[in-house]
Amino acid sequence: MQISDAEWVVMNLIWSSSPIEAAEVIDQIAADNGWSAATVKTMLHRLVRKGALATEQNGKKYVYTPAVRRDACVRQASRSFLDRVFGGEATPALIHFVKTAKLSDKDVKEIRAMLDKKTNRNEGEQG
Amino acid sequence: MQISDAEWVVMNLIWSSSPIEAAEVIDQIAADNGWSAATVKTMLHRLVRKGALATEQNGKKYVYTPAVRRDACVRQASRSFLDRVFGGEATPALIHFVKTAKLSDKDVKEIRAMLDKKTNRNEGEQG
DNA sequence: CGCAACCGTTTACACGTGTAATCTGTCAGC
DNA sequence: GCTGACAGATTACACGTGTAAACGGTTGCG
Numbered sequence A, B: 001m002q003i004s005d006a007e008w009v010v011m012n013l014i015w016s017s018s019p020i021e022a023a024e025v026i027d028q029i030a031a032d033n034g035w036s037a038a039t040v041k042t043m044l045h046r047l048v049r050k051g052a053l054a055t056e057q058n059g060k061k062y063v064y065t066p067a068v069r070r071d072a073c074v075r076q077a078s079r080s081f082l083d084r085v086f087g088g089e090a091t092p093a094l095i096h097f098v099k100t101a102k103l104s105d106k107d108v109k110e111i112r113a114m115l116d117k118k119t120n121r122n123e124g125e126q127g
Numbered sequence C: 001c002g003c004a005a006c007c008g009t010t011t012a013c014a015c016g017t018g019t020a021a022t023c024t025g026t027c028a029g030c
Numbered sequence D: 001g002c003t004g005a006c007a008g009a010t011t012a013c014a015c016g017t018g019t020a021a022a023c024g025g026t027t028g029c030g
Helices: A005-017 A022-033 A037-050 A070-086 A090-100 A105-126 B005-017 B022-033 B037-050 B070-086 B090-100 B105-126
Strands: A053-058 A061-066 B053-058 B061-066
Touching: A005 A022, A005 A037, A005 A061, A005 A070, A005 B070, A022 A037, A022 A061, A037 A053, A070 A090, A070 B005, A070 B070, A070 B090, A090 B070, A090 B090, A090 B105, A105 B090, A105 B105, B005 B022, B005 B037, B005 B061, B005 B070, B022 B037, B022 B061, B037 B053, B070 B090
Parallel strands: none
Antiparallel strands: A053 A061, B053 B061
16 A cells, blocks of 8 residues: 555654544644645545545544554555665665764664664574 | 656666666666566656756667766655655654664674764764 | 534546557668 | 668556545534
8 A cells, every 4th residue: 555745744643643533634734734625635535545544423523543553654665765766775775864864962872772782683693 | 856666767777887778778677677668768768858867879879877866866765755754854764774674784883883973973063 | 494514525637657559760781 | 772770759548646626415503
């Protein structure tokens, strides 16, 4: 299942605020992006049809919840990006991001700690 | 300028083998991807029209060269990916890739060295 | 019961993209 | 000069996507 650029905008809001009423999704996304309410409704409809969102009626209101996990979608989009730009290789992508990203000391520490874990796991596997 | 998924396939070959004759591009990409020669020709044409490729006639043969730098396109595609999936934030993307990538010890060392450089630069700036 | 609110549903259109067929201009060999 | 090779140029179509208007079913309030 492919989520388009504009659909990511909608999904990111719903992942972070689930469950959420349609009115809130429509108002917030329309305002933040300069889109009309009709545009947001189309996207909600397409995402439901794709199986990315579920909707349920609550009186006169409708409520949206994600029907797919964000981390699964992130993984798929990341894979697609790596395949397209880096021939599927993560290392050059990592190098690119480390080079170009503005990282705080805290960020650097966190990433370093994860790399340490990575190395320890490699050594464990070799053992 | 936006390079599509299929166009990345063509550009990656030409970036890595420039200058390259049309026949070679067409044969290699058609074979590697199960596309017809006509499909590859369409993509070459679109890339020239977009300004991503330049072509020059050499007798009866045509030669292609990139008209844009790979690193600039990588940067733009990376920016687009970060904006779409991670709200523009590089750190969560880095964390995601470190978590999911299969990294060799050599890779880990290289990335760690770059992080060290990053920290030193931060300290320099603060000084 | 009528009406407004909610917002789903349907429809529409332009553009980019994936895929490919066909036609045509130029070049080089016989 | 004719012909084949090279491959550019043009055309075509289906689909996804961005954007949005218009219509209609259901609910709840006065």
